[in-house]
Amino acid sequence: MSDELSDQLGSNQQYALHVNGQRMEVRDAWLGESLLYVLRERLGLMGSKGACEQGECGSCSVLVDGQLLCSCLVLAASAVGQPIVTIEGIAPVGAPNDLQQAFVDAGAVQCGFCTPGLIMAAHALLEATDEPGEFEIREQLSGNICRCTGYGRIIEAVQRVAVARRSEAT
Amino acid sequence: MTDAATRTHLRGRLGDSIARPDGVGKVQGSFQFSGDLTADGFLWGATLRSPHPYARIVSIDLSGAWAINGVEAVVTADDVPGQLTYGLISSDQPVFAADVVRYVGEPVAAVAADHPDTCRRALAAIVVTYEVLTPLTDPERAVDGSHAPIHPDGNVVRHQRIVCGDQTIVGPVVVEGTYELGMQDQAFLGLEAALAIPDSGGDGVELFVATQWLHEDRKQIAACLGFPDEKVRLTLGGVGGAFGAREDISLQVHSCLLALRTGRPVRMAYSREESFLGHVHRHPCSIFMRHHADRSGRILRIEARFVFDGGAYASTSSAVLVNGITHTQGPYKCENATVDGWAVRTNNLPCGAMRGFGVVQACFAHEGQMDKLAAAVGLDPVAIRLLNAMETGDRLITGQVIENVAPVARCITETAALPLPTEPVGGHDRDPLRLPGGAGLTADRRHIVRGIGWGVAIKNLMYSETFDDYSTARVRLADGVASVKFATSEVGQGFVTIAGQIARSVLGVDDVVLEPIDTTIGSAGSTSASRQTWMSGGAVDGACRLVRERLFDLVGLAHQVDPLRLAIDGNDVVDPLSTLRVPVAEATAGVVIEETFEHHHRPTEDLDELGQGNCHTAFAFVAHRAVVDVDVELGLVKVVQIATAQDVGRALNPLSVVGQIEGGIAQGVGLAVMEEIIQVDGHVRNASFTDYLLPTFLDMPDVAISLIEEPDPMAPLGAKGVGEPPTISSTPAVVAAIRDAIGKDLHRVPVRPSDICC
Numbered sequence: 001m002s003d004e005l006s007d008q009l010g011s012n013q014q015y016a017l018h019v020n021g022q023r024m025e026v027r028d029a030w031l032g033e034s035l036l037y038v039l040r041e042r043l044g045l046m047g048s049k050g051a052c053e054q055g056e057c058g059s060c061s062v063l064v065d066g067q068l069l070c071s072c073l074v075l076a077a078s079a080v081g082q083p084i085v086t087i088e089g090i091a092p093v094g095a096p097n098d099l100q101q102a103f104v105d106a107g108a109v110q111c112g113f114c115t116p117g118l119i120m121a122a123h124a125l126l127e128a129t130d131e132p133g134e135f136e137i138r139e140q141l142s143g144n145i146c147r148c149t150g151y152g153r154i155i156e157a158v159q160r161v162a163v164a165r166r167s168e169a170t
Numbered sequence: 171m172t173d174a175a176t177r178t179h180l181r182g183r184l185g186d187s188i189a190r191p192d193g194v195g196k197v198q199g200s201f202q203f204s205g206d207l208t209a210d211g212f213l214w215g216a217t218l219r220s221p222h223p224y225a226r227i228v229s230i231d232l233s234g235a236w237a238i239n240g241v242e243a244v245v246t247a248d249d250v251p252g253q254l255t256y257g258l259i260s261s262d263q264p265v266f267a268a269d270v271v272r273y274v275g276e277p278v279a280a281v282a283a284d285h286p287d288t289c290r291r292a293l294a295a296i297v298v299t300y301e302v303l304t305p306l307t308d309p310e311r312a313v314d315g316s317h318a319p320i321h322p323d324g325n326v327v328r329h330q331r332i333v334c335g336d337q338t339i340v341g342p343v344v345v346e347g348t349y350e351l352g353m354q355d356q357a358f359l360g361l362e363a364a365l366a367i368p369d370s371g372g373d374g375v376e377l378f379v380a381t382q383w384l385h386e387d388r389k390q391i392a393a394c395l396g397f398p399d400e401k402v403r404l405t406l407g408g409v410g411g412a413f414g415a416r417e418d419i420s421l422q423v424h425s426c427l428l429a430l431r432t433g434r435p436v437r438m439a440y441s442r443e444e445s446f447l448g449h450v451h452r453h454p455c456s457i458f459m460r461h462h463a464d465r466s467g468r469i470l471r472i473e474a475r476f477v478f479d480g481g482a483y484a485s486t487s488s489a490v491l492v493n494g495i496t497h498t499q500g501p502y503k504c505e506n507a508t509v510d511g512w513a514v515r516t517n518n519l520p521c522g523a524m525r526g527f528g529v530v531q532a533c534f535a536h537e538g539q540m541d542k543l544a545a546a547v548g549l550d551p552v553a554i555r556l557l558n559a560m561e562t563g564d565r566l567i568t569g570q571v572i573e574n575v576a577p578v579a580r581c582i583t584e585t586a587a588l589p590l591p592t593e594p595v596g597g598h599d600r601d602p603l604r605l606p607g608g609a610g611l612t613a614d615r616r617h618i619v620r621g622i623g624w625g626v627a628i629k630n631l632m633y634s635e636t637f638d639d640y641s642t643a644r645v646r647l648a649d650g651v652a653s654v655k656f657a658t659s660e661v662g663q664g665f666v667t668i669a670g671q672i673a674r675s676v677l678g679v680d681d682v683v684l685e686p687i688d689t690t691i692g693s694a695g696s697t698s699a700s701r702q703t704w705m706s707g708g709a710v711d712g713a714c715r716l717v718r719e720r721l722f723d724l725v726g727l728a729h730q731v732d733p734l735r736l737a738i739d740g741n742d743v744v745d746p747l748s749t750l751r752v753p754v755a756e757a758t759a760g761v762v763i764e765e766t767f768e769h770h771h772r773p774t775e776d777l778d779e780l781g782q783g784n785c786h787t788a789f790a791f792v793a794h795r796a797v798v799d800v801d802v803e804l805g806l807v808k809v810v811q812i813a814t815a816q817d818v819g820r821a822l823n824p825l826s827v828v829g830q831i832e833g834g835i836a837q838g839v840g841l842a843v844m845e846e847i848i849q850v851d852g853h854v855r856n857a858s859f860t861d862y863l864l865p866t867f868l869d870m871p872d873v874a875i876s877l878i879e880e881p882d883p884m885a886p887l888g889a890k891g892v893g894e895p896p897t898i899s900s901t902p903a904v905v906a907a908i909r910d911a912i913g914k915d916l917h918r919v920p921v922r923p924s925d926i927c928c
Contacts (some may be wrong), residue, residue: 027553031896042316046199047198047200049203049205051360051361051410052858054858054859060916086199088668096198101194101197104197107187107189107826109193109197110411113358113410125421138868139609139868147357148829149292149832150870152870152872153832153835
């Protein structure tokens with residue numbers, strides 16, 4: 001980063017983000033960096049993926065203050081003070097939760113690049129409703145593009161989890 | 171969905187629908203894609219690209235880039251130490267343009283710097299002075315020779331004819347049409363990315379990259395860097411989809427060059443816009459076809475002319491052309507044909523491999539013709555196809571005899587037997603979101619018409635025209651654990667899943683370790699042409715069988731039994747003629763058995779001047795039936811259902827096969843109704859996911875699947891490749907359904923609202 005640009009745009013900034021229940025210091029950052037960039041390149045949380053950087057594909061989906069959003073469209077510095085949940089915060093490594101395991105078992109994963117974003121979107125959907133119909137799943141997940149699967153097995157995975165969670169609850 | 175996906179076991183053998191071994195890492199975000207790889211002290215690399223489709227480079231001034239703090243390297247063609255050009259079939263593409271740029275996006279220079287934004291500013295500070303030339307954008311002008319050569323190799327990449335049988339036959343029934351396909355993008359989600367790490371002395375480099383073929387990449391990179399092959403070591407970085415777009419080099423040489431120049435690791439990662447410019451696409455194609463038939467509808471002769479627009483560089487255009495023209499007849503009997511095919515160079519984006527590889531284009535035309543023929547003789551779409559359906563033993567127009575299992579009629583009848591959608595026109599429960607156009611809420615229920623259409627395809631498997639695209643595997647068995655090594659690119663298709671299934675089945679073990687996918691073993695060939703299940707599956711199977719022979723020798727010797735009597739049962743070596751039963755783990759305690767095997771497919775021939783020769787290795791077949799709802803006033807299409815029966819030989823992992831079928835159909839539907847890279851005078855107008863439309867959850871129809879399992883005796887495991895067929899005839903099926911709904915001819919994909927309404 002050049003000195004000139006640093007002066008203009010405020011490099012060497014220091015702030016803290018609250019990610020997956022932890023306070024994380026961001027040092028020497030440029031304020032123009034997206035949340036996706038900071039998560040990946042400054043905090044080492046590589047699970048969120050960038051595939052369009054225009055908010056069209058959903059691969060970078062995270063929760064900020066409970067809201068599902070595309071981290072490529074948010075400035076990291078604007079998320080200061082809000083709880084952020086990334087794919088790494090869904091379950092510990094090696095211990096996938098029921099939704100993640102259902103994706104694996106149902107064949108909802110091929111190349112897997114869209115998968116972390118889809119897990120975040122499906123997680124948000126199942127938090128909001130415990131009985132999503134097929135069309136509701138399609139509608140709610142339509143901000144996430146998958147190029148490999150044709151979506152059928154993903155819908156199957158989400159339905160399986162919804163059914164299992166309901167039967168557990170009763 | 172059939173019951174195909176229900177056979178699930180934790181540690182499956184062949185035929186089981188087990189889950190992927192990399193699945194948990196992928197759902198947790200811990201699986202490392204090539205863009206996630208990093209190294210201490212790394213720099214970012216970035217590429218300067220031509221803004222012009224055709225221009226002479228007058229001068230390049232790099233001083234502005236060098237003046238920026240944080241810039242560590244700036245390289246151009248002058249800095250390429252080895253061969254200045256690369257390419258899959260002919261080396262006609264410059265690593266960096268030196269004197270002429272031939273397409274918008276052609277690399278001119280590259281930089282390495284401390285931050286992606288420093289890179290962007292450095293690229294902006296490079297001053298290239300161009301003398302803009304008038305681009306060649308009409309492929310017909312390349313065919314007719316009316317434009318001066320835009321490349322030293324000329325404007326025609328390949329011209330190939332097929333002349334077969336009696337050229338004088340004129341049918342009592344003649345139908346003809348001209349068909350056009352736009353340029354489709356593979357649009358994998360995981361953008362091009364790599365990490366290059368220079369050797370300490372600068373006399374070699376290690377590259378972690380998402381690619382379809384490590385060894386071919388290595389060959390091209392080494393040549394450009396002026397290194398022997400062994401000085402370039404490649405490891406597969408996690409691949410976020412491929413679909414053909416990673417068969418050609420993109421950032422490989424650039425990243426290695428920057429790493430060697432700076433002596434530091436270099437990460438490169440394309441943006442989406444850059445990805446659209448930086449890889450090859452599906453060829454736009456114009457096809458004229460004329461079918462002669464008798465009054466019953468039996469095909470007598472086909473005349474055809476194909477023009478594939480290859481864009482600025484050759485890539486695989488010559489092979490795409492041969493695939494296209496040799497599939498002119500589709501999966502139908504035909505004894506007489508005259509075909510003229512051209513693959514040409516223009517100043518449009520370079521085109522090469524994409525799922526279906528030339529056959530998508532041919533199929534769109536021959537299926538349009540079959541429907542015209544059906545109408546001309548008064549048959550329905552199913553009857554005309556059954557009447558002409560190809561069988562094992564039939565001869566293609568190249569003279570090649572189909573020796574594979576060829577269940578074309580069964581594909582058609584089993585597809586026809588799948589239930590039509592229960593969803594009424596306009597969708598259940600009168601929700602306006604379910605109408606064509608969805609959330610746009612523009613459709614009017616009264617204007618919606620349903621249509622049904624068909625598409626049937628034949629697809630060659632593996633490489634053609636004398637290419638020996640062998641695959642290598644090494645298997646080691648020790649203490650009841652099998653380790654399997656191969657260089658097969660896992661791009662999402664699931665070879666890593668079936669590799670384990672093969673080893674478990676052949677060796678009677680549960681534990682299989684897959685070693686890193688890299689160039690420390692022989693080539694696996696490319697993950698393309700629906701070939702890895704057959705080729706790398708054959709290699710893993712072959713290596714396992716060699717290991718098993720030695721295992722049986724050991725057990726035979728220890729128990730005084732003829733090893734030829736021994737077999738695997740569960741996790742044991744058994745002698746079916748006695749009570750002998752020895753667990754594999756026990757038999758291999760403290761023993762290491764290791765074998766390497768290369769699987770080669772049978773040799774193929776070049777086409778001669780008349781397009782005759784056994785040029786292909788093997789074939790697979792598929793049928794698709796599409797149901798669409800069309801708002802005839804607004805030209806909006808909703809694909810309601812695709813039904814398909816596919817000739818898979820044997821489903822080694824039915825869940826994986828279903829995934830390939832559903833995913834392939836999504837790409838076929840995309841080409842039918844929405845996907846096209848728009849170029850105007852060589853300039854790309856929609857290089858983003860905002861403007862290049864991809865099927866979403868709401869665009870993708872229900873899919874009904876029937877797997878046709880007739881194990882092919884020619885295939886090592888009886889299994890045919892399954893990746894490409896779903897993409898091929900789903901497109902014409904959707905278009906036929908739209909034609910059926912609106913009662914109008916449509917000859918171009920993607921079908922646009924204006925095509926429906928005009």
